[in-house]
Amino acid sequence: QKEVEQNSGPLSVPEGAIASLNCTYSDRGSQSFFWYRQYSGKSPELIMSIYSNGDKEDGRFTAQLNKASQYVSLLIRDSQPSDSATYLCAVANAGGTSYGKLTFGQGTILTVHP
Amino acid sequence: DVKVTQSSRYLVKRTGEKVFLECVQDMDHENMFWYRQDPGLGLRLIYFSYDVKMKEKGDIPEGYSVSREKKERFSLILESASTNQTSMYLCASSLPNQGPYGYTFGSGTRLTVV
Numbered sequence: 001q002k003e004v005e006q007n008s009g010p011l012s013v014p015e016g017a018i019a020s021l022n023c024t025y026s027d028r029g030s031q032s033f034f035w036y037r038q039y040s041g042k043s044p045e046l047i048m049s050i051y052s053n054g055d056k057e058d059g060r061f062t063a064q065l066n067k068a069s070q071y072v073s074l075l076i077r078d079s080q081p082s083d084s085a086t087y088l089c090a091v092a093n094a095g096g097t098s099y100g101k102l103t104f105g106q107g108t109i110l111t112v113h114p
Numbered sequence: 115d116v117k118v119t120q121s122s123r124y125l126v127k128r129t130g131e132k133v134f135l136e137c138v139q140d141m142d143h144e145n146m147f148w149y150r151q152d153p154g155l156g157l158r159l160i161y162f163s164y165d166v167k168m169k170e171k172g173d174i175p176e177g178y179s180v181s182r183e184k185k186e187r188f189s190l191i192l193e194s195a196s197t198n199q200t201s202m203y204l205c206a207s208s209l210p211n212q213g214p215y216g217y218t219f220g221s222g223t224r225l226t227v228v
Contacts, residue, residue, distance in 0.1 A: 034216040043204055043219040044157075088157070090216065100145050100164075100208055101172075102217060106156035 003027060004091050006105035015114050019076040023089030023105055026070070032092035033065055033072045034102065037085045044088055048074060079112040086110070117141050120205050120220035127227050133192040135223050137205030145208045146188035147217065148172075148180065150201040157204065163188055164210070195227045 007022040021035075032051055036044035050056045050063040050072065062075040072091075076083055089105040121136035139146065147162040149172075159172030161180040169180050177199060181189045188207075192199055202224050206217035 032216075036216070043222045044217075045219070046216045049216055100210055101147070101159065101162060103159075104149075104157040106154070 003103045004089055004105040006087075006089050006108045008108075010109035010111060012111045012113060013079050015079060015081060015112055017079050017112075019079045019083065019110055019112070021074040021076075021087050021089075021108050021110065023072045023074075023091075024070055025072070025089075025091045025103075027091065027093060027103075028067075028070060030070075030091045030093065033063070034090040034092075035061075035063060035072075035074045036088040036090060036104075037083075038088060038107070039085045076110075079110075081112050081114055084111050118205060118207055118218050118220040120203075120223050122223050123221060125223055125225045127192075127195050127225065129195060129197060129227055131192075131195045131227075133195050133225070133227075135190040135192075135203055135205075135225070137188045137190070137207075137220055138186055139188075139207040139218070140186065141207060141218065142185070143207035143218075144185075144210050146182065147206045147208075148178075148188065148190045149204045149206065150174070151204055151222075152201050160190065192225075197227050199225065200227045201225060 004025050013019045035048040038044040048063040050065045056063045060077045064073045086107040088107045090102040118139045148160040149157040163169045163182040179191045205220040208217045
């Protein structure tokens with residue numbers, strides 16, 4: 001079983017719709033969770049971080065965390081063509097020797113069509 | 115406003131060559147990481163360093179070594195380049211236990227081994 005798994009893509013949504021990206025993780029002791037956006041040919045950039053159960057909103061983005069279910073999601077409201085990218089879920093490993101390493105999911109390609 | 119700089123954006127090397135990939139960060143981060151990214155495989159950790167002269171193997175260290183003589187610089191070395199090391203290489207840095215900011219990535223080096 002992969003440590004961090006994202007819903008298989010690609011995901012295609014119409015402009016203005018809500019895009020829902022999902023991620024599950026296997027390490028129950030994980031404490032920190034991140035969503036990165038990566039445009040084609042570019043490096044990943046951080047868009048959201050979340051640590052506590054519940055929702056965290058930032059503009060059109062909402063991250064949701066459920067530690068009991070080991071599940072984290074990213075909702076993008078009013079999706080725009082400029083949101084078309086690969087979205088990476090990343091989880092910080094727990095434990096004293098983790099040194100803050102992040103484990104990444106394989107990414108979900110999102111396409112927002114006009 | 116450049117924070118993590120990778121020395122080359124594109125690199126072409128011959129099989130058997132010794133290859134050096136350089137990464138410099140100006141954020142005084144303790145942690146530095148080298149990942150490779152391949153289609154369908156996501157980001158895979160090669161090596162990381164949590165302090166000067168300290169290094170730890172990641173998930174795929176075979177064929178690679180690293181050097182961290184100064185806090186701001188983390189070098190990835192391909193001892194004898196092979197065609198299966200053709201990939202996008204991403205350097206990242208972070209605070210200890212990454213804090214709320216996760217990783218900051220460099221712009222990446224696309225290496226082709228012929």
